[in-house]
Amino acid sequence: MTSVPRSRYRTVIVGAGIVGLYTAYHLARAGAGPTLVVDRGFLSGGASGRNGGGVRQQWETRATIRLARESVDAYRRFGREFGFNPWFRQGGYLFLAENAAELERLRTVHDLVRSEGLPSEVLSREEVALRVEGIAPGAAVGGTFLASDGTLYPFPVVWGVYEAVRSLGVDVVFGVDALGLEVRDGTVVGVRTTADTVATECVVNAAGGWSGDFSRRCGLEVPNVATRHEIFATEALKPFLDPMVVRPSDGLYFSQTVRGELVGGVLVPHPTGTSTGMPSSARFLTVMSRALVGLIPRLAPVRVLRAWSGFYDDTPDGFAVIGEDPRVRGFVHANGFGGHGFMLAPAATRRVAQAVLREATDLDPTLFSPARFLVKAAPSVAERLQLG
Ligand SMILES: Cc1cc2nc3c(=O)[nH]c(=O)nc-3n(C[C@H](O)[C@H](O)[C@H](O)COP(=O)(O)OP(=O)(O)OC[C@H]3O[C@@H](n4cnc5c(N)ncnc54)[C@H](O)[C@@H]3O)c2cc1C
Known part of the structure; x- marks a missing residue:
């Protein structure tokens, strides 16, 4: 049976797709303490190994254009940074x-x-x-x-980030299903998995299309579809x-x-x-x-x-969900990327890592924060140019 190398981590990331792995990369580079990534499937088994590899900066809102532009810069230097050619x-x-x-x-x-x-x-x-x-x-x-x-090949990107995080000391474990949170006084103290319960102060929901399922396993209603x-x-x-x-x-x-x-x-x-x-x-x-x-x-x-x-993993307003859930301290969302998570991952996950480290991000909370769905108001801005 698959086991987890340690019983306690600073951060546990659920999902080893491009979002989970790139988040782990930024955390490791920031010296954020022990990080575990768990995935119940295999590398590239989710949308990160199933997409069209499209990377574009033509969007309907400045917020998305800026994240995409920063990601294009990241993919341009990817070969030098990770030693894998993404064929961008x-x-x-x-x-x-x-x-x-x-x-x-x-x-x-x-x-x-x-x-x-x-x-x-x-x-x-x-x-x-x-x-x-x-x-x-x-x-x-x-x-x-x-x-x-432009376009790139998703597989060398996922492999490149996977190899990089492992060489930076991140534990990545496959075949482990995250079942829910351990919460004390409204604060995350661990995550229950099919391998064991792992003690941690921060759990990142980077479960892609299954992020809604995982949030609901944690007892939290979310609008992700x-x-x-x-x-x-x-x-x-x-x-x-x-x-x-x-x-x-x-x-x-x-x-x-x-x-x-x-x-x-x-x-x-x-x-x-x-x-x-x-x-x-x-x-x-x-x-x-x-x-x-x-x-x-x-x-x-x-x-x-x-x-x-x-x-x-769609949201009602077409923006991703990035940041701590106001209902459970230490539960951070990195999901809701619709059909464009690959092209936004390098930049968006830098903000996820900042949220994990409790640093301020430059993201507009009215567009990206999970709290936006807890108020009963229709979104004032939406990112609708979703396809391709
Ligand atoms: C057909 C198609 C075409 C696309 N084209 C593009 C494109 O051209 N450009 C672009 O930018 N994006 C595109 N996308 C979207 C893009 O692929 C995704 O937004 C991105 O890959 C999401 O990455 P992720 O890491 O969030 O999710 P995923 O890659 O899906 O990874 C999530 C991981 O979480 C794991 N997991 C789920 N639940 C649990 C649990 N409870 N416990 C443990 N592990 C769990 C899964 O096994 C999975 O490996 C496309 C998607 C599809 C399906």
Whole structure:
């Protein structure tokens, strides 16, 4: 049976996805005392090993743009810092507009992104056709593009951070399920697991799509909802596509990897919650293939090699949940990252580590704090540009 090396840690992180591991990295670098990461599955078994690798800075709010921008800088230096090549390729992100109203909406995002100092561009129909070779005539009236956005391979990133934290003395244990908190006088004193009860003053909920399940195991109601998203990869094609392409109307997104495969998905609704597991559906294959071939007809003969799915951890306002839960001292949230946890992880987890260390962060609490869901008011700001 799996065991935990010590009986007491300063911090226990639940979830060894990119969020849990990167949080452990910042803590270890800050000399934050003994840290344990527990995961009931295997490395890359959650969304961190199932995503499209998209990294973009085009968002509807300044708060997200700034976290994404800092993360892009982190991924640019990742190879030097961690000794693993994440194959971060800055081929840009291209949002397609199918009509004038969509182009207007994208133009608003573009204006905000530019006001943050990032050289986003508005593309004409002809400029879109130059960047998306073979696009069907009339498929887009224009679009927006930011050249420093891009894609990476999630696996070397997860492995790189995993190896780094272990060499910094963090214990990472797989096959251990976190069952709930031990709380005394409203303060965390331990975490119950299938291996043992571990004494600690701080538990971080970095359980991704299962974060709502874990909070509820701890007796805390949260609004996080797990939604299943499907994705596929085709056979490798001769390189023809630089940017990640996103179509907001149906959530279609796809990019071409450095190996030549097309990797992408489209919105196909599924029942919410984690109880269904992570299967693939024939319906997704049909909807995705039709969407892709409708956009670029010459892709019709291309064969699909693999399809899989994973959970987004969605919040009502589209912002992540970062910080201490006001109901239990020492219980810190690092979840609710929806479909963009990978691209925000390096920057967002720096703030998680600050929260663990009880340092002030520069995050707006009205957007990120778990306390925002404890007041009965509709969110005043929302981050809705969720896909791709
Ligand atoms: C199809 C798809 C495409 C996506 N595309 C992108 C993209 O292009 N760009 C991007 O930035 N993001 C994308 N995302 C989102 C991104 O993958 C996630 O936001 C991110 O990986 C979340 O990381 P995490 O560490 O929070 O969660 P995860 O990687 O899911 O890790 C959570 C871990 O917690 C463990 N766990 C859960 N409960 C417990 C428990 N009780 N005890 C112990 N362990 C537990 C799980 O086993 C799991 O390993 C996509 C997601 C999906 C599903």
